[in-house]
Amino acid sequence: MLDGFEILTTSGVVLWSKSYAPISSSLINGFIRDVFIEEKVLPSPTTADDTSASQHPSYKREKYTLRWASVKDLGLIFVAVYQSLLHLSWVDKLLENIRVLFVDLYGDQVRKPHSTVVECNFDDYFDQQVKELECSAEASQRTPQITRNDENLKTSPDEESEDPPPPIPGLLAGRKSPNSAAPSTDATPTSTPDTSRPSTPLNGHLLSAKATRGGTSRRARKAASGKPTAVDGLKEKSVGKAKGKQLRRWDADGMADEDEDVPLDYSATSDADSRPVSSAGVEPVDMAASGMRTSKGQYILKDLDDEVHSILQSAKQKNQHTETSKPTGVVGSSLGAISGLFRNVIGGKVLTKQDLEKPMKGMEDLLLKKNVAREAAVRLCEGVERELIGKKTGSFESIDTLLRTSLSSSLTKLLTPTTSLSLLTSITNITTTQQCPYTISIVGVNGVGKSTSLSKLAFFLLQNNLSLLIAACDTFRSGAVEQLRVHARNLKDLSDRENLGRVELYEKGYGKDAAHIARDAVAYAKDHHFDVVLIDTAGRRHNDARLMSSLEKFAELARPDKILMVGEALVGTDSVMQARAFNAAFGAKRGLDGFIISKCDTVGEMVGVLVSMVHATGIPVVFLGVGQHYGDLRTVNVGNVVGLLMS
Numbered sequence: 001m002l003d004g005f006e007i008l009t010t011s012g013v014v015l016w017s018k019s020y021a022p023i024s025s026s027l028i029n030g031f032i033r034d035v036f037i038e039e040k041v042l043p044s045p046t047t048a049d050d051t052s053a054s055q056h057p058s059y060k061r062e063k064y065t066l067r068w069a070s071v072k073d074l075g076l077i078f079v080a081v082y083q084s085l086l087h088l089s090w091v092d093k094l095l096e097n098i099r100v101l102f103v104d105l106y107g108d109q110v111r112k113p114h115s116t117v118v119e120c121n122f123d124d125y126f127d128q129q130v131k132e133l134e135c136s137a138e139a140s141q142r143t144p145q146i147t148r149n150d151e152n153l154k155t156s157p158d159e160e161s162e163d164p165p166p167p168i169p170g171l172l173a174g175r176k177s178p179n180s181a182a183p184s185t186d187a188t189p190t191s192t193p194d195t196s197r198p199s200t201p202l203n204g205h206l207l208s209a210k211a212t213r214g215g216t217s218r219r220a221r222k223a224a225s226g227k228p229t230a231v232d233g234l235k236e237k238s239v240g241k242a243k244g245k246q247l248r249r250w251d252a253d254g255m256a257d258e259d260e261d262v263p264l265d266y267s268a269t270s271d272a273d274s275r276p277v278s279s280a281g282v283e284p285v286d287m288a289a290s291g292m293r294t295s296k297g298q299y300i301l302k303d304l305d306d307e308v309h310s311i312l313q314s315a316k317q318k319n320q321h322t323e324t325s326k327p328t329g330v331v332g333s334s335l336g337a338i339s340g341l342f343r344n345v346i347g348g349k350v351l352t353k354q355d356l357e358k359p360m361k362g363m364e365d366l367l368l369k370k371n372v373a374r375e376a377a378v379r380l381c382e383g384v385e386r387e388l389i390g391k392k393t394g395s396f397e398s399i400d401t402l403l404r405t406s407l408s409s410s411l412t413k414l415l416t417p418t419t420s421l422s423l424l425t426s427i428t429n430i431t432t433t434q435q436c437p438y439t440i441s442i443v444g445v446n447g448v449g450k451s452t453s454l455s456k457l458a459f460f461l462l463q464n465n466l467s468l469l470i471a472a473c474d475t476f477r478s479g480a481v482e483q484l485r486v487h488a489r490n491l492k493d494l495s496d497r498e499n500l501g502r503v504e505l506y507e508k509g510y511g512k513d514a515a516h517i518a519r520d521a522v523a524y525a526k527d528h529h530f531d532v533v534l535i536d537t538a539g540r541r542h543n544d545a546r547l548m549s550s551l552e553k554f555a556e557l558a559r560p561d562k563i564l565m566v567g568e569a570l571v572g573t574d575s576v577m578q579a580r581a582f583n584a585a586f587g588a589k590r591g592l593d594g595f596i597i598s599k600c601d602t603v604g605e606m607v608g609v610l611v612s613m614v615h616a617t618g619i620p621v622v623f624l625g626v627g628q629h630y631g632d633l634r635t636v637n638v639g640n641v642v643g644l645l646m647s
Contacts, residue, residue, distance in 0.1 A: 010075040016120045053095040069095040090133040372608030373573045376615040417620035437525040439533045444566035446539035449598040455487040459630035462501045466531040471521035472507040473514040474538040518558035542581035551585040562593045569603045576616040598625035605644045
């Protein structure tokens, strides 16, 4: 853990600092005196204007270690302080990233002549980098640790041949205790008993002599120990066979064919469930990490991580461009620069289909590797090809550059929504003009994270002080109502703790018609003045016509204002069929209004499912799920998505 971080100028002015533990001012003063004034510690020889932390030796004073980076043209010094006993391998990376971010954000203020004040609101950027680097370091250390534990569990032949540990006093030599099957891994050895033979034997250490003809029988000993005998097992098996198991039958509508007196609703609250359950274990959610409040008091999701990564990526590309443009020799560098400059240059040429055939094949393969469905990739490439055929290239412009520019423009146009996606604005318009709750329904196939995405969306709406009613309309999957009950309890605890909006769960158990429950939930929300109704539905396969047919009835009775489909980022070509099937399942007059793409934190750069689903339906992506916490919901940054697809 860091003890402190300082950003100061070569003249000694501190621009920004953060301390995690009290640090004496003499530590920084001694660092400036020894390194920059007396030059007792010199960096490695370099001609670069900006020197990173890896080019400087560590400065150690008292019990602390200082690592630093600098920007010569601005006269800035970045210093990280931590205790020498700790081994923080990510400090150099932190210094490099903070140097790039600070120069990009506040470099113009520092460059102003005669500037005496620099307004720095740098805490969020710094905390984001520290958290990200710490998590990556912990993840990298966790894997080798598991490997070492697995190796320790494997016993070698030499270890197996070792003598067994000495027996507990009072037992026969060479006899193993039932409780000592596995050797203890505790660091503290067990204490030796005070007496040579314990007065009271421990459990499992009792020794019994073999039964004689006049002693108790084996069956009596079994009965005394409570263990079942073979005869008892046969009796139980015979009883089970006689009773048999009655299979449950289901009719064509998916309803259980049972007698009226047989209860099928296992979600009824019992005496144990009615007792208040403490939700003190719910972790508080850092609201500043996932969103920010506007001047009007609205809580909107922000893309701070995307902003930071975009700045670092642009700086990395700039450095790579600088490195490649540096001459490496007198003759060789000149020839290399000229050959690289005129490679694939077709300035002033009219493009034909033969010119684009090979580059288009490479671009199609790139999209397929990014998890874009083949249908969407082929149609995108065909559209770019039609646009470029017959086009005259500019001076010193290669086919690859022109192709990437055109495809990037097409992806941006495809992913950019044509209508406003402001959910808060839509909710305000409905609740104020029509005096009724705004209804949002969540649909999707099995296992994509509908209930979790609904809970994230509910937490986002609670930040805006809206009253929510969650309708449990998944009456088929076992545990669906209980899952929403836990989410509602956690959200209620968080809202009470932060003094936010209110949330309530509307449930009718299992085995009932989901469409009627949704209709009743909307009526209940209107009578009790709720702002938003979030309807959870059962997962269903998109190629099952019987299950998909019930969605049309659901749309007619519930009449949701917005229907959002949850799709996971891990799915490939099947995403096109899923999107089209759900979009057409609500009837001719109703369709999907948006997508929520879950599990985006598991795919990295392979975000092609966004392109596949939008290309198949023309419906925009509204939110992205990036984790398993309530605050892990983000809006779509089209520029960053296109950058990941083109990388």
